Amino acid sequence: MLVYKLVKKGIIIKTGSKMDFDSGMVESPVIWFDEKKRKYGMVYVGYKLIKDKFTGYDSVAFPKIGLAWSEDLLLWSKDTNNPIFSPSNNEIYDYDSYGTTAPFIFYENNKYYLFYLGLTKKGYETGYKTLNLAISEDLLNWERYKKNPIIKPSGNGFRRDAIWHPNVIKHKDTYYLFFNSSGVYNNIEEEYIGYAKSTNLLDWEVDDINSPILVGSFKTGSWDSSGRAGDPCVFKYKNKWYMAFYSWDKMHTQDGIAWTTDEEFPLGWRSCYNNPILKVGKEGSFDELHAGKPFVIIKDKIYYHFYTAVDKRQKREIALAVGELE
Helix, strand or coil: CCCCCCEEEEEEECCCCCCCCCCCEEEEEEEEEECCCCEEEEEEEEEEECCCCCCCHHHEEEEEEEEEEECCCCCCEECCCCCCECCCCCHHHHHHCCEEEEEEEEEECCEEEEEEEEECCCCCCCCCCEEEEEEECCCCCCEECCCCCCECCCCCCCCCCEEEEEEEEEECCEEEEEEEEEEEECCEEEEEEEEEEECCCCCCEECCCCCCCECCCCCCCCCCCCCCCEEEEEEEECCEEEEEEEEECCCCEEEEEEEEECCCCCCCCEECCCCCCECCCCCCCCCCCEEEEEEEEEECCEEEEEEEEECCCCCEEEEEEEEECC
16 A cells, blocks of 8 residues: 555635635645746636525536645645636537536646536536646636547447546656546446547547446445546556545545556556545544545655545535655
8 A cells, every 4th residue: 555544634725705716616636846836736626606605516606727836735825816717608619618627737848738627507517528628838828729628428338428537647658648437337327437548638549448447346335335436646656556536435435546557557457455545534524525536746755635525515625634655
């Protein structure tokens, strides 16, 4: 196992004030070290509160992408230019007319590549869901890729119904995009993790033959009994590849880790024996309902596990847990 114990540090990104774009919920953090700013950046999703009072998922809509900065991965401040990316409100780009969510930043050759989920209906993760791409040199001015969506639902298998959260890495001369999707596997409708490959970050080929590459156990009473595997975060440590992901038992979302060898990558994933690595909190805590949607950063032999914390009211905010590596 990569890390045996995580210590929760609490909420690090809270919802905004009533008039802010992220007044209803914040979730889905993705972190990178920004070479231009010389500090850590985070993109995240902010949902607008559309009711007078928060009542759960039905009280938010119009997700936009926000940005935050940190010097030490512990203390974060929101960018004054937020939101940095918004729904198009344009018939030409109808694939994201009602929401831009699930962001991932890949930085290369002085360009920021923003992979994100587009929504086509008002609400929380509603409508036809596809994976899209926009490019910027300053995190403010974005150009949508003309061939969007880059990945969309297809076939009768694991990505039949919807595409979800992207995670992009480069290994040797190939880019790999890991994502979860809604579909069918072993005659069960759920979310499962697959992947695509590219040589240019723009055009992607999904491996529908070997995908899904990770699913839950389907075992009654287990933390991943639903079979779901979602929101992959892939990284390498020493001589192994690791994937943080979430699953649920149809009550609570929690995070686990899978691993594979360099020889087998991008295939060969197996779930670690002592999953879940991140569990929901005690009754009354900020993450008593769900503790999931992971993103991992390793710095100075410390494992930083960012995640979406959901309390019993269904309020979503971004939290952090840390642990020492083996």
